[in-house]
Amino acid sequence: MKAIIVGCGIAGPAMALALQKVGVQAVIYEARETADDTQGAFLGISPNGLNILKEYVALDELLTDYTPGKIRFFNARNKSIGVIDNAEQMSRYGSETIQVKRGLLNGALRRAAQQAGIPIEFGKRLVSIGQREVTVTVSFADGSVVEGDLLIGCDGIHSAVRRAIFPEAPGPEYTGLLSTGGFTRLEDFSHPSDAIRMTFGERGFFGYAVSKSGEIWWFNNIAQKTAPLRHELDQSELTDLKKRLTALHRNDPEPIVSIIEQAHSIEIYPIYDIPFLDQWHQGRICLIGDAAHATAPHIGQGASLALEDTLVLAQCIRDCTDLHAAFSRFQSLRQERVQAIIKQARKVGDTKTVPNRFQQFFRDLLLPIFVKLEARKMDWVYGYRVDWHRKLI
Numbered sequence: 001m002k003a004i005i006v007g008c009g010i011a012g013p014a015m016a017l018a019l020q021k022v023g024v025q026a027v028i029y030e031a032r033e034t035a036d037d038t039q040g041a042f043l044g045i046s047p048n049g050l051n052i053l054k055e056y057v058a059l060d061e062l063l064t065d066y067t068p069g070k071i072r073f074f075n076a077r078n079k080s081i082g083v084i085d086n087a088e089q090m091s092r093y094g095s096e097t098i099q100v101k102r103g104l105l106n107g108a109l110r111r112a113a114q115q116a117g118i119p120i121e122f123g124k125r126l127v128s129i130g131q132r133e134v135t136v137t138v139s140f141a142d143g144s145v146v147e148g149d150l151l152i153g154c155d156g157i158h159s160a161v162r163r164a165i166f167p168e169a170p171g172p173e174y175t176g177l178l179s180t181g182g183f184t185r186l187e188d189f190s191h192p193s194d195a196i197r198m199t200f201g202e203r204g205f206f207g208y209a210v211s212k213s214g215e216i217w218w219f220n221n222i223a224q225k226t227a228p229l230r231h232e233l234d235q236s237e238l239t240d241l242k243k244r245l246t247a248l249h250r251n252d253p254e255p256i257v258s259i260i261e262q263a264h265s266i267e268i269y270p271i272y273d274i275p276f277l278d279q280w281h282q283g284r285i286c287l288i289g290d291a292a293h294a295t296a297p298h299i300g301q302g303a304s305l306a307l308e309d310t311l312v313l314a315q316c317i318r319d320c321t322d323l324h325a326a327f328s329r330f331q332s333l334r335q336e337r338v339q340a341i342i343k344q345a346r347k348v349g350d351t352k353t354v355p356n357r358f359q360q361f362f363r364d365l366l367l368p369i370f371v372k373l374e375a376r377k378m379d380w381v382y383g384y385r386v387d388w389h390r391k392l393i
């Protein structure tokens with residue numbers, strides 16, 4: 001069989017590698033003109049995602065730079081109000097939560113696919129899809145057309161594959177939070193920190209950690225009713241954004257304002273998710289990753305869920321009698337889990353909107369208990385394993 005994979009983000013190259021394990025040849029088609037490993041800020045990968053990632057890339061080559069997953073929480077007066085300590089994760093799950101630059105992860109997966117002989121074609125933006133009984137045809141914006149036996153939509157939250165096969169399906173929902181993220185180097189902060197410091201600031205939420213290479217990786221969340229129409233900012237918009245963030249955090253503990261002021265790179269993302277998509281597949285086409293079930297980033301599961309999908313879908317294709325059965329089995333194995341995680345991420349995101357002083361008092365009081373209870377409840381998320389050798393039927 002020949003598989004067409006649309007999108008060379010996180011899910012795309014991992015899916016192609018998973019299909020190779022079951023004897024299906026894939027070609028990846030990516031809209032961007034070239035491979036660019038500088039795009040995006042950073043993202044979390046949890047033990048469940050890392051355990052799958054190990055199937056595709058050598059982790060020590062990937063982890064040239066990262067920040068730890070331990071989290072310390074502070075209120076706007078710099079009082080410590082809670083810790084999520086991941087010390088037990090290694091012994092419990094065999095991996096620890098980390099943050100990596102998205103470009104580094106994307107690059108490592110892309111190179112692994114290329115080294116495995118999987119062709120990747122850039123400058124291929126999918127515009128339409130046609131299906132016949134035994135083939136699927138894809139047309140790209142440059143006028144070219146390709147044909148395959150199946151198509152896996154790995155084209156992210158604003159998936160063109162999803163819109164083509166389910167034009168009536170609800171699109172991504174804006175969660176009411178705007179995220180900015182960036183990178184800064186400060187002379188006094190060159191040592192890796194043991195944790196990410198997250199501050200419930202007076203008017204916005206701010207997190208930062210010092211990476212292994214001594215760079216500060218930071219993000220901020222601001223409650224904002226409507227999402228900006230675009231998030232590629234020009235130089236003057238970037239300067240305005242810095243001013244806005246500095247003003248927002250001016251009363252919060254240092255070095256927050258210095259980190260913002262001296263940032264050498266900064267990105268802005270309105271946070272969307274897709275709480276529920278009824279159908280993930282149609283005929284010879286199946287959606288995975290953000291295209292099927294995008295989650296807000298607050299519990300660091302977007303990339304991990306996309307990676308889980310790749311191995312489960314390959315297993316379904318290996319074991320089921322036909323594509324329809326494989327795609328149906330895949331959705332039934334995955335849907336309940338991803339929906340629960342999307343819900344959990346929204347719940348955590350809601351704690352980041354700035355409450356009034358009365359609510360702040362109770363948040364500071366209750367957060368340590370909440371954090372401990374939630375950490376204990378994460379076993380079902382982090383402990384997820386794909387038993388590759390088990391036959392599904």
Ligand SMILES: Cc1cc2nc3c(=O)[nH]c(=O)nc-3n(C[C@H](O)[C@H](O)[C@H](O)COP(=O)(O)OP(=O)(O)OC[C@H]3O[C@@H](n4cnc5c(N)ncnc54)[C@H](O)[C@@H]3O)c2cc1C
Pocket residue numbers: 006007008009010011012029030031032039040041042043044102124125126127154155156157158159160161181288289290291297302303304306
């Ligand atoms: C440029 C970029 C930067 C990001 N930065 C961050 C970040 O800093 N932090 C974070 O938490 N998450 C980030 N994300 C999202 C994160 O990668 C995903 O939430 C998650 O990893 C799931 O991966 P995915 O492969 O399903 O989707 P994605 O990683 O979004 O990959 C989708 C891929 O499909 C391609 N594509 C889109 N439309 C078409 C089309 N019509 N035809 C062909 N190809 C298409 C895109 O260019 C992209 O390469 C970013 C995504 C992108 C695309």
